[in-house]
Amino acid sequence: MRELAQSLFSGAAYRYDRVAAWLSYGQYPRWHRFLVSRIPPEARWVLDVATGTASVAVLLARRGHRVVGLDLTEPMLREAARKVQSLRLQDRVLLVRGAAEQLPFPDGAFHALTFTFLLRYVQDPPQVVAELGRVVRRGGWMASLEFGVPDPPWRWWWRVHTRVVLPVGGRLVSDGWHRVGRFLGSSIEAFCRAHPFPEVRAWWQRAGFVQVRRRRLSFGAAEVVWGRKR
Numbered sequence: 332m333r334e335l336a337q338s339l340f341s342g343a344a345y346r347y348d349r350v351a352a353w354l355s356y357g358q359y360p361r362w363h364r365f366l367v368s369r370i371p372p373e374a375r376w377v378l379d380v381a382t383g384t385a386s387v388a389v390l391l392a393r394r395g396h397r398v399v400g401l402d403l404t405e406p407m408l409r410e411a412a413r414k415v416q417s418l419r420l421q422d423r424v425l426l427v428r429g430a431a432e433q434l435p436f437p438d439g440a441f442h443a444l445t446f447t448f449l450l451r452y453v454q455d456p457p458q459v460v461a462e463l464g465r466v467v468r469r470g471g472w473m474a475s476l477e478f479g480v481p482d483p484p485w486r487w488w489w490r491v492h493t494r495v496v497l498p499v500g501g502r503l504v505s506d507g508w509h510r511v512g513r514f515l516g517s518s519i520e521a522f523c524r525a526h527p528f529p530e531v532r533a534w535w536q537r538a539g540f541v542q543v544r545r546r547r548l549s550f551g552a553a554e555v556v557w558g559r560k561r
């Protein structure tokens with residue numbers, strides 16, 4: 332799984348933000364903003380896992396948080412570093428290469444944690460949720476953003492979007508984006524069918540989180556889950 336994620340995102344790092352916004356009809360930044368709004372402003376240190384090009388990390392830093400952005404894929408981190416530098420946020424955002432399965436931080440090191448579009452790329456999602464929860468201190472917050480599958484009638488349009496628009500749109504951008512475009516629809520649908528929300532909520536609860544809530548965005552095409560560590 333790690334190899335798959337690295338090869339997919341190495342090919343999609345260049346102009347990632349622009350293409351992601353374009354292929355989501357401008358929804359991508361809106362989903363990021365809602366995710367970040369789930370983290371209380373007083374959380375000082377926030378870990379952003381699967382930070383990619385650091386879009387969420389930058390939003391968090393602009394709210395005044397100190398952020399560590401962690402990702403597996405070098406080319407994504409290079410784009411992240413370029414962005415953080417051009418926005419002069421180096422004193423607020425630290426970028427680290429690492430894997431969500433085994434975080435290089437002690438228990439309870441962070442006041443809050445965010446992660447985005449991660450769980451479809453890991454072998455053992457409940458283990459990863461437990462590992463993410465391990466580094467959040469008691470009383471701290473965790474929030475995630477993942478793709479979802481809209482309910483009918485929107486589901487039919489979503490299928491056209493993921494099975495036709497994404498691969499064709501990706502093809503127009505690059506070979507790397509074509510691969511991502513072909514991969515996403517079936518990957519999202521398989522994950523959501525295998526792991527409905529009550530199961531995901533149980534992973535969070537076993538990881539020590541209470542008040543676990545979910546908000547579906549854009550008719551269910553994206554889902555934000557958040558909760559508080561006991």
Ligand SMILES: C[S@@+](CC[C@H](N)C(=O)[O-])C[C@H]1O[C@@H](n2cnc3c(N)ncnc32)[C@H](O)[C@@H]1O
Binds near residue numbers: 340382
């Ligand atoms: C769809 S991108 C999302 C990037 C960014 N968070 C955003 O929302 O724009 C998913 C990211 O997850 C990273 N990733 C996948 N598996 C990972 C793992 N096991 N540990 C850390 N990062 C991982 C990939 O390298 C990629 O940058």
